Amino acid sequence: QLMGYAAAGITSDHECITKEQALERLRAGIGVMLREGTAAKNLKALLPAVNPDTAPYFMFCSDDKIPAELLESGYINDMIRIAVSEGVSVANALQMATINTARHYNLKDVGAIMPGCKADLLVLDSLNPWVPLQVYKDGRLAYDQGRLVQTGTELDSSDLEHTVNVGELNLDALRLPLATEMAHVIGLVPYQIVTKKATLPVKRVDGCAVSDIENDVLKLAVFERHRATGNVGLGLVKGFGLKRGALASTVAHDSHNLIVIGTNDEDMLAAARELQRIGGGICIADGGEITASLALPVGGLMTNEPAQAVADKQAEIIAKAREMGVPEFYSPFLTLAFLSLPVIPSLKLTDKGLVDVDAFKFIPLGAK
Incomplete structure (x- = not known):
């Protein structure tokens, strides 16, 4: 069944929960997203499958993380923190967080710091605890030492409201x-x-x-x-x-x-x-x-x-x-x-x- 998925063109999977499942996907040519969300916590069980040879084929994902947890512990940076603490090299952890995902989705203008790429950057003064001092988006400072610099855009969401249309509730x-x-x-x-x-x-x-x-x-x-x-x-x-x-x-x-x-x-x-x-x-x-x-x-x-x-x-x-x-x-x-x-x-x-x-x-x- 797995080979059928691969033959049909499925190129990634974020549902692995064991090292063995992750390696099966890699053997079938399917990239693996290591998941650590709020409800599903699979990262530590999957990290033993990561080594310098397999690291190019792994990515990070959360697959649902609630706002409270995002603000408290972070997002992909939290996954880097966990991976490094579990023995993954800093280089491989950063690779899985950045360039691997860009290459997998054929995104030519993100995922690395080089000419021709958008300047989407996290600036850190330490590799522990992996909390950015600054965030740049498209070359513009968006976040600076605890302060949001850029403001969001107000959108009219009225057309997307009043969507709870249930039958009679009794x-x-x-x-x-x-x-x-x-x-x-x-x-x-x-x-x-x-x-x-x-x-x-x-x-x-x-x-x-x-x-x-x-x-x-x-x-x-x-x-x-x-x-x-x-x-x-x-x-x-x-x-x-x-x-x-x-x-x-x-x-x-x-x-x-x-x-x-x-x-x-x-x-x-x-x-x-x-x-x-x-x-x-x-x-x-x-x-x-x-x-x-x-x-x-x-x-x-x-x-x-x-x-x-x-x-x-x-x-x-x-x-x-x-x-x-x-x-x-x-x-x-x-x-x-x-x-x-x-x-x-x-x-x-x-x-x-x-x-x-x-x-x-x-x-x-x-x-x-």
Whole structure:
């Protein structure tokens, strides 16, 4: 299957999670992006595949990193810091961060300091802790010792707002009939976006599956939110840790439907309705009340608010989720976002139902 991808023209992969997978890609002529994001942390497991001979074929990527983490620890410079601390040479680390990516994408005018290239530069006074003193963009100073010099451009985003168009939101839509005692359950994996396909006994009330806080099995719902089709996918997740309330988001790769996880239907409904009201974003419901929210009105994915303000608000919401039980090895809302991505193994949920990604087919919730 991997060789089929390579033969079809696929030239890069950012989904490797082991050294062996990375080397398989290189042997097939596929460049490997070493990923270290907020939800998926794979860099340290992949770095053993990097040596002076293989380094030209590796690149860095984050594949989703929240604003709070970007501002606190950095972006690609943080990955260089980690790589060097793990034994990669400074030259190879910088190579993977710059020229390799430019060459891979055939970008002739970036990736190096030489005639004919844009002067996109980070200026550092030390290789530890890899924090730039200055940033130049197209030869112009953009950032200088903690101060943003260039200002952004104000854009009219009104045409991209009011995008949360869901069908009717009511408690009936969250009822999950289950005729069997066993069910297919999405099993979370710490620090990863891949999931396990678990078969577990499920708590039922009046013939319907419900969240089981004691055994850390929670109900998950995905509402189609673009064309108000009324599609609702329902499933169960093991390991999220939530002890009360519900979390909801309209950032839900790749279809970006409205996704909700919770300990009870009432809070799940309240969270979904809040995102409908504010035009998308992330929120927490607890005891029937909205206790934290961040509006993302631009496509239900972005905001025009300053990065620091967004990071501060996001940090508050994440702290609230932690206080409600979500452990440190899961990013509350990015882990949630990836639960609806039906191209990453092994079990995911879409608005049309539960997907066995390994088998490329929908499967029922009930299991024998």
